[in-house]
Amino acid sequence: MNQNTNKFKSKFCQWAQSNIPNDSMRKFTYSLNQVLNKHIFDSDNRVQIMIRSLADSGNLNFSYISNEVIIAPNKERESLYVGVLMPSWDKGLRDFCKDEYVYDSISWFFHYASQYVARSRIVDVISSLSIIYDRSCDFRGDKMLNFTTPKSAKNKDEFILAFWRETHARFHHEYRARERNLVSLVNKINALDPFIHRIFFNYLHAYKLYEGHFDEEAITSLDKTVDVIQQYARERMNINGTNNQREITLNAFGMDEREKYLLSRLYDIRNFFGGHPSISKWWDFSEMFEGDIKDFFDVIRRLLYKVVLHENENRKVEKNPSSWSQWFEENAMLLWESVWFEKIHKQIR
Numbered sequence: 001m002n003q004n005t006n007k008f009k010s011k012f013c014q015w016a017q018s019n020i021p022n023d024s025m026r027k028f029t030y031s032l033n034q035v036l037n038k039h040i041f042d043s044d045n046r047v048q049i050m051i052r053s054l055a056d057s058g059n060l061n062f063s064y065i066s067n068e069v070i071i072a073p074n075k076e077r078e079s080l081y082v083g084v085l086m087p088s089w090d091k092g093l094r095d096f097c098k099d100e101y102v103y104d105s106i107s108w109f110f111h112y113a114s115q116y117v118a119r120s121r122i123v124d125v126i127s128s129l130s131i132i133y134d135r136s137c138d139f140r141g142d143k144m145l146n147f148t149t150p151k152s153a154k155n156k157d158e159f160i161l162a163f164w165r166e167t168h169a170r171f172h173h174e175y176r177a178r179e180r181n182l183v184s185l186v187n188k189i190n191a192l193d194p195f196i197h198r199i200f201f202n203y204l205h206a207y208k209l210y211e212g213h214f215d216e217e218a219i220t221s222l223d224k225t226v227d228v229i230q231q232y233a234r235e236r237m238n239i240n241g242t243n244n245q246r247e248i249t250l251n252a253f254g255m256d257e258r259e260k261y262l263l264s265r266l267y268d269i270r271n272f273f274g275g276h277p278s279i280s281k282w283w284d285f286s287e288m289f290e291g292d293i294k295d296f297f298d299v300i301r302r303l304l305y306k307v308v309l310h311e312n313e314n315r316k317v318e319k320n321p322s323s324w325s326q327w328f329e330e331n332a333m334l335l336w337e338s339v340w341f342e343k344i345h346k347q348i349r
Helices: 003-019 022-045 100-133 155-167 177-188 194-211 215-236 245-252 257-275 282-313 324-339 342-347
Strands: 046-053 069-073 080-086 144-150
Touching: 003 022, 003 100, 003 324, 022 046, 022 100, 022 324, 046 100, 046 155, 069 100, 069 155, 080 100, 080 155, 100 177, 100 194, 100 282, 100 324, 144 155, 177 282, 194 215, 194 282, 194 324, 215 245, 215 257, 215 282, 245 257, 257 282, 324 342
Parallel strands: none
Antiparallel strands: 046 080, 046 144, 069 080
């Protein structure tokens, strides 16, 4: 068990001490050890496949097949579907967790961890669709298929067949420039990295709000997008500023003077209207800043692409691992901080 996994184990045990009964706690450490030392590695012998329809994706006629992701519309083009391969960490845990409280805690964590992988792969797709096609899709569509199969050389064929049975899709691979850009972006975005995931979560949320005419809230989410990019710059690029983190981050990504002005203006508007209840012109926000909001989306799209390229060339979190057990060992704490309740319980009453 490596250092990262040991830290994860310690954190999970500390959390359990405060959240499950003492009688169950005695069994928790043993069960978690069994899961980490055996179950995670055994899971490499199985592949989990998830196929979901995307909400608000009608009439998108694009198809793509890789080893990890399949994208295509159903036969009627009512929805675009995305299929992903994901680890099966959440399956078979009952064999290692006989106590109900222990099972409840450990199985929920690994459910969220597996879900994080699946969502990350879909976020790669819907983020690319937003940037290239200007479409705001959501992975919480109305149809989902999920199943597990033994790992074998036939998995890709099983994946394609399952996708076809669910969608009756007609795959085509004659790409024009726009489709080639979309494929390139899907392959570059890596939402398994929580910084990238959070950046695109806030950007996609801003886009949805803007479509719904919630302009003030869209501004707040756009500024959050830039804020996470500043965190990325601090953690991944060693760029630290006391009072000028935004400015030095934008300089590092080569943004020009007009772009930096727009993103400073975004920050000011967010502070005046979104950070606190505004003290004037609260009814007139959309009328006053309609033109600005479109400019903000344009400049943030350019910034997003620069961040994606930087992550792509300086990758810390593997996008397409050959072994999910090894990936888990390297990223157990990443999952703990991203999907579990520890920080929420500490900071929210």
